[in-house]
Amino acid sequence: MNTRSENNRRWADKIIKGIDPTHQYRWQAYDQKLTMLLSPTTVWLDIGCGNNGVIQDHGHEAGVAIGVDRKMLHTMTPAMFVCADVYNLPFRPGSVDLITLRFIVEHIQNVSQALAEVAHVLKSKGNTLLLTTNIWCPFVFLPRVLPFSIKKYLIMVLYRVFMHDVQPTYHRFNSPHIIMNGTQYLKKVYIEYIQDTNFINRVFFLITFCWHVITKMLSTRYLRSCILVIYKKV
Numbered sequence: 246m247n248t249r250s251e252n253n254r255r256w257a258d259k260i261i262k263g264i265d266p267t268h269q270y271r272w273q274a275y276d277q278k279l280t281m282l283l284s285p286t287t288v289w290l291d292i293g294c295g296n297n298g299v300i301q302d303h304g305h306e307a308g309v310a311i312g313v314d315r316k317m318l319h320t321m322t323p324a325m326f327v328c329a330d331v332y333n334l335p336f337r338p339g340s341v342d343l344i345t346l347r348f349i350v351e352h353i354q355n356v357s358q359a360l361a362e363v364a365h366v367l368k369s370k371g372n373t374l375l376l377t378t379n380i381w382c383p384f385v386f387l388p389r390v391l392p393f394s395i396k397k398y399l400i401m402v403l404y405r406v407f408m409h410d411v412q413p414t415y416h417r418f419n420s421p422h423i424i425m426n427g428t429q430y431l432k433k434v435y436i437e438y439i440q441d442t443n444f445i446n447r448v449f450f451l452i453t454f455c456w457h458v459i460t461k462m463l464s465t466r467y468l469r470s471c472i473l474v475i476y477k478k479v
Contacts, residue, residue: 250445257444260454268457271439271471275347275376276303278435278473282372283307287342292331292363293349300324307343331359336366345374356418357428364430364478373431373476379438380419382470384453389416404445421467424474431476440469 261268269277279299283289283306291299294312301324304310311325313334318326329335331353344363353359363373378385388396397411418424427433440457444450453470460468 253444253447253450256447257442257450257454260451261442264454265458265461268442268454269439271376271441271473274437274439274473275374278374278475279303279345280306282343282374282475288340289343289345290334290336290341290366291345291347292334293346293352294326296320297322297324297326299345299347300326332362334362334366338365339368341366341371342368343372343374347376348378350375350377350418351414351416352412354415354417360418360428360431364428367478369478371478372434373478374474375424375476376471376473377424378414378416378419379421379467379470379472380416381421382440382468384441384456384470385416385419389414402446404443419472421472424472427476430478432479433474434477435475437473438466438469439471439473441471 280303283303285308287307288309289307290311290313291297292313294300294314297312297314297318300310300312301322304324309325311327313327313329313331315328315330317328327335331349332355344367346363350356350359367373380386380389388399391399393413400411421438425433425436440453440460442450442453442457457469460466
């Protein structure tokens with residue numbers, strides 16, 4: 246994290262502490278649930294692992310931890326990695342305890358097929374931890390009407406990511422109603438709505454943090470930008 250980001254983080258943390266110290270950044274909420282689901286005997290696949298950073302950070306908490314992505318890593322790391330597609334996972338049926346999909350499902354065109362493959366390799370009672378965007382949130386819904394080139398530019402500016410990191414989205418599984426229902430083989434056991442309050446841009450942080458405060462009531466939490474859900478294979 247560079248000096249500017251560190252300063253913004255301290256600035257944002259002061260605001261959070263003064264107004265709502267219970268608030269968690271989306272990655273904090275995700276890491277908390279991930280750690281809860283890991284154990285020294287867990288066989289874990291992180292699908293859509295990108296640079297395999299999550300496996301590098303948390304792999305020591307599992308028995309076996311493997312990053313999976315359809316693209317080869319730009320830089321190889323000591324963490325285990327397999328190049329494969331979510332529609333065709335090269336693992337034995339019923340061999341995996343935990344599968345994680347972090348901001349992946351919104352980019353998948355055939356979500357039913359992908360989650361059927363996830364269920365196929367999961368053990369009975371195995372878990373799936375999914376973090377994705379929520380199309381009922383104005384910050385997600387409104388950009389969908391923009392041309393992809395403009396949306397890509399806004400994401401690059403607001404989140405300071407590289408152009409190749411911004412991929413097309415389909416949002417075939419990204420409403421609270423659909424996520425709550427799960428699939429034939431994956432049943433919801435936990436759900437949480439999180440407002441992303443990225444501190445990279447201070448103005449954007451203030452806007453999104455205000456939305457977090459506004460949506461604190463249970464009846465409006467489903468309008469937050471991210472959904473964190475745990476499914477169990479049945």
